[in-house]
Amino acid sequence: MTGVNWIALAFVIVTILATIGLGIYATGMAKSASDFFVAGRGVNVFWNASAISGEYLSAASFMGIAGLIMKNGYDALWYPVGYATGYLFLLLFIAGPLRRFGAYTIPDFAEGRFNSPWMRKIAVIVVLLIGFFYTMPQMKAAGVTLGAILAWPYWAGIVVVGAVITFNVALGGMKGITFVQGFQYWLKVFAISVPIFILCSVFGGYNSTLGAALDEPKEVPRVDRDTPLQFKGKVSAPANAVSFSSVGPTTLLFPKGAHILKVSPVRKPQPGEAPMPAQDYPSTGTLPDGSNGYVIPPGGAYTARPWTVVKDGKPVMKDGWPLLTAPKIEFYDPTAAILKEGALAPNAPPNGKWIAPFGPMTSKYDNPLLYTYSLIIALVCGTAGLPHILVRFYTNPDGRSAKRTTLWVMVLIGVFYLFPAVWGVLGRANLPAMYANNSTDLAVIKLPTALPNKLLGQILSGITSAGAFAAFMSTFSGLLVSMSSALAHDIYGKMIRPHATSDERTAAFKVSAVLLGAIAILLGLRIESFDIAMLVGWAFAIAAASYFPLLLLGSWWRGLTRHGAAAGMLVGGLLSLGAIACTMFADLKWITLDVSPFVRTLMEQPAIWGVPLSIATMVIVSLATQGALPKDVDTKMLRLHAPEELGLSKNYIEH
Amino acid sequence: MNEGQDDLANHHYAEIVQRLTRRQAALGLRVAAIFIVLIGGLPLYNMYNPHHAATSILGFPATWLFLGILFFPITWLLSAYFVRESDRIELEAASAVQRDHAAPPPGAEPALPGGPTATSESKAGSGEAI
Numbered sequence: 047m048t049g050v051n052w053i054a055l056a057f058v059i060v061t062i063l064a065t066i067g068l069g070i071y072a073t074g075m076a077k078s079a080s081d082f083f084v085a086g087r088g089v090n091v092f093w094n095a096s097a098i099s100g101e102y103l104s105a106a107s108f109m110g111i112a113g114l115i116m117k118n119g120y121d122a123l124w125y126p127v128g129y130a131t132g133y134l135f136l137l138l139f140i141a142g143p144l145r146r147f148g149a150y151t152i153p154d155f156a157e158g159r160f161n162s163p164w165m166r167k168i169a170v171i172v173v174l175l176i177g178f179f180y181t182m183p184q185m186k187a188a189g190v191t192l193g194a195i196l197a198w199p200y201w202a203g204i205v206v207v208g209a210v211i212t213f214n215v216a217l218g219g220m221k222g223i224t225f226v227q228g229f230q231y232w233l234k235v236f237a238i239s240v241p242i243f244i245l246c247s248v249f250g251g252y253n254s255t256l257g258a259a260l261d262e263p264k265e266v267p268r269v270d271r272d273t274p275l276q277f278k279g280k281v282s283a284p285a286n287a288v289s290f291s292s293v294g295p296t297t298l299l300f301p302k303g304a305h306i307l308k309v310s311p312v313r314k315p316q317p318g319e320a321p322m323p324a325q326d327y328p329s330t331g332t333l334p335d336g337s338n339g340y341v342i343p344p345g346g347a348y349t350a351r352p353w354t355v356v357k358d359g360k361p362v363m364k365d366g367w368p369l370l371t372a373p374k375i376e377f378y379d380p381t382a383a384i385l386k387e388g389a390l391a392p393n394a395p396p397n398g399k400w401i402a403p404f405g406p407m408t409s410k411y412d413n414p415l416l417y418t419y420s421l422i423i424a425l426v427c428g429t430a431g432l433p434h435i436l437v438r439f440y441t442n443p444d445g446r447s448a449k450r451t452t453l454w455v456m457v458l459i460g461v462f463y464l465f466p467a468v469w470g471v472l473g474r475a476n477l478p479a480m481y482a483n484n485s486t487d488l489a490v491i492k493l494p495t496a497l498p499n500k501l502l503g504q505i506l507s508g509i510t511s512a513g514a515f516a517a518f519m520s521t522f523s524g525l526l527v528s529m530s531s532a533l534a535h536d537i538y539g540k541m542i543r544p545h546a547t548s549d550e551r552t553a554a555f556k557v558s559a560v561l562l563g564a565i566a567i568l569l570g571l572r573i574e575s576f577d578i579a580m581l582v583g584w585a586f587a588i589a590a591a592s593y594f595p596l597l598l599l600g601s602w603w604r605g606l607t608r609h610g611a612a613a614g615m616l617v618g619g620l621l622s623l624g625a626i627a628c629t630m631f632a633d634l635k636w637i638t639l640d641v642s643p644f645v646r647t648l649m650e651q652p653a654i655w656g657v658p659l660s661i662a663t664m665v666i667v668s669l670a671t672q673g674a675l676p677k678d679v680d681t682k683m684l685r686l687h688a689p690e691e692l693g694l695s696k697n698y699i700e701h
Numbered sequence: 702m703n704e705g706q707d708d709l710a711n712h713h714y715a716e717i718v719q720r721l722t723r724r725q726a727a728l729g730l731r732v733a734a735i736f737i738v739l740i741g742g743l744p745l746y747n748m749y750n751p752h753h754a755a756t757s758i759l760g761f762p763a764t765w766l767f768l769g770i771l772f773f774p775i776t777w778l779l780s781a782y783f784v785r786e787s788d789r790i791e792l793e794a795a796s797a798v799q800r801d802h803a804a805p806p807p808g809a810e811p812a813l814p815g816g817p818t819a820t821s822e823s824k825a826g827s828g829e830a831i
Contacts, residue, residue, distance in 0.1 A: 446791065
């Protein structure tokens with residue numbers, strides 16, 4: 047966090063200018079409203095696949111996965127696997143029919159499939175819900191990346207990046223973006239792969255680093271030099287907490303002293319267990335706001351020692367060993383500290399828990415298998431229901447090329463997803479200080495700076511920063527386009543002024559983009575303490591319980607009625623959203639959730655009940671309202687499935 | 702145009718498309734089943750065979766190697782298989798329609814102006830391309 051990385055800044059500025067430049071260049075080609083919405087529908091398979099991949103590989107993929115794998119190990123591998131292989135469901139059941147139906151957006155599909163304008167309204171609400179959830183992590187990535195490069199405060203990065211992208215979208219529309227997205231895929235693959243090969247040649251390979259961790263299951267990474275740390279204050283809770291390792295004692299030096307809000311055991315004491323030993327508390331004192339806490343004088347230190355958990359006078363055993371725990375401290379205000387050379391990295395799980403399945407992430411609430419399955423369902427089904435990805439399928443000339451495009455997307459993003467895990471593994475071994483700072487999301491930006499050659503480190507960090515910018519710029523653009531289209535095309539163009547001219551629609555699109563961009567920036571400011579990949583995972587869970595059932599049943603089941611589809615989307619989507627929102631508020635300590643670990647797991651990962659609930663609601667309500675089937679339902683089913691050769695396909699919107 | 706499409710729905714090749722839809726669904730479900738067994742089986746394998754899952758292969762724990770690296774190409778193969786089979790099913794249906802169109806069965810409604818006639822040419826073109 048010392049000073050400005052000028053080289054990285056230069057790379058980032060070039061990326062931003064290239065993105066805007068390409069956008070402006072492409073605007074010359076975007077003339078009619080139809081160009082704005084789906085890029086004139088004639089993009090070839092490979093370029094369209096690059097563009098979909100470029101749009102899909104968000105900050106969650108570029109930064110978040112590496113960070114989450116560094117933090118949680120094996121369990122976090124489900125994220126890249128789910129993000130990539132979710133396209134299989136899209137390919138098998140949705141890509142072809144959706145394109146053959148020939149509508150611009152998902153709300154078009156929802157209305158066209160059921161001849162029902164109010165289905166469009168419901169679909170628009172869901173577009174906005176998923177869209178906002180997905181933009182939050184992009185905003186976080188922008189804030190922390192600029193914070194790391196420029197030493198800017200979190201909010202400044204969000205405001206600057208958000209404004210630049212919003213401006214670009216309002217100016218260029220989607221044609222610009224198809225073009226820019228394809229370019230950005232290749233930029234991102236370059237930026238995630240080339241630096242890691244160089245880092246592996248210095249730090250050691252993917253397999254040898256993992257192998258070393260596998261051989262020492264009880265070990266925790268240690269910092270290899272005196273490391274300055276910067277802790278956050280209570281406004282950033284829960285990111286103001288440090289959990290010490292139960293492997294051995296850890297000492298933190300506080301050159302300017304520290305105010306500590308709370309000291310507690312990492313492992314929540316069960317009834318009957320002895321409390322934390324009194325000598326492990328720092329000296330009590332008065333915090334700046336007058337409340338009681340702990341105060342460490344300038345130049346003071348705190349040593350956290352693990353202790354054996356004792357219940358009824360006997361040590362608690364786990365897997366044949368006495369169970370140890372250690373203190374966790376929560377800071378009152380932003381605090382500088384120094385971790386001495388050789389110290390165990392706080393917040394880092396031991397190798398054995400990190401490298402094996404069912405580690406800290408999925409075992410958090412003691413139901414690891416349930417957590418894992420629910421996460422898999424969210425990611426796999428959610429991919430098939432993301433509005434900003436689905437809209438791109440309309441840019442294929444026909445259903446067959448839509449399937450080819452999906453296949454190519456799987457290959458392109460699959461290649462990309464091999465790399466974030468390597469970053470996570472090398473980050474753990476070589477820059478463990480990031481655990482202590484709760485800044486593992488910055489692994490791809492910071493790891494290169496640990497190289498002995500500082501210049502090379504700054505250049506590589508510049509390349510990954512450029513990739514990160516490409517990532518959140520492209521995804522945020524795509525989301526903004528689909529959300530603005532929903533407002534401009536579906537609300538304004540279809541409901542408010544059905545006879546609006548092409549110019550009026552384009553103006554409505556621009557106004558919508560600016561409005562939505564502003565809301566996304568405000569939301570992004572609130573979520574600094576969440577892991578980027580987790581946030582995106584939640585957007586997937588909501589998509590999985592709303593759009594996925596709509597598209598799946600809408601494409602394949604003749605009997606789906608508008609009542610069934612609407613009920614299922616709303617029940618699944620809103621209940622999942624509610625469960626996730628409660629989890630987030632509880633993590634932020636705005637509310638307390640007093641529920642069993644089983645229920646807590648189901649709330650944090652709702653897909654395992656959300657998806658079946660949504661599908662079941664659709665089926666039951668549809669069966670009860672069969673009288674509401676559209677009269678031309680057979681024609682619609684034909685149009686969804688008939689190959690183009692049969693001459694049934696007719697674009698829902700003619701141009 | 703809407704009325705024309707309703708006629709199409711009644712036209713005898715609606716049956717061909719329904720058959721095609723069923724075959725596509727069966728193909729999709731078959732591929733999905735393989736995928737679900739793989740991705741759904743792995744957590745169970747990890748849970749009940751932790752020692753096998755942790756076997757070191759070239760330094761990687763076996764389950765890490767499978768999930769972090771090998772799983773991606775496996776899904777590419779499944780997708781490629783699906784795209785190939787799905788195209789084949791569609792081309793078969795298209796040529797069945799073309800055949801029927803050349804010799805309409807007794808009682809069939811007259812072909813729509815501009816509909817199947819115009820598209821049978823484009824199909825011949827795309828058939829060669831594939």
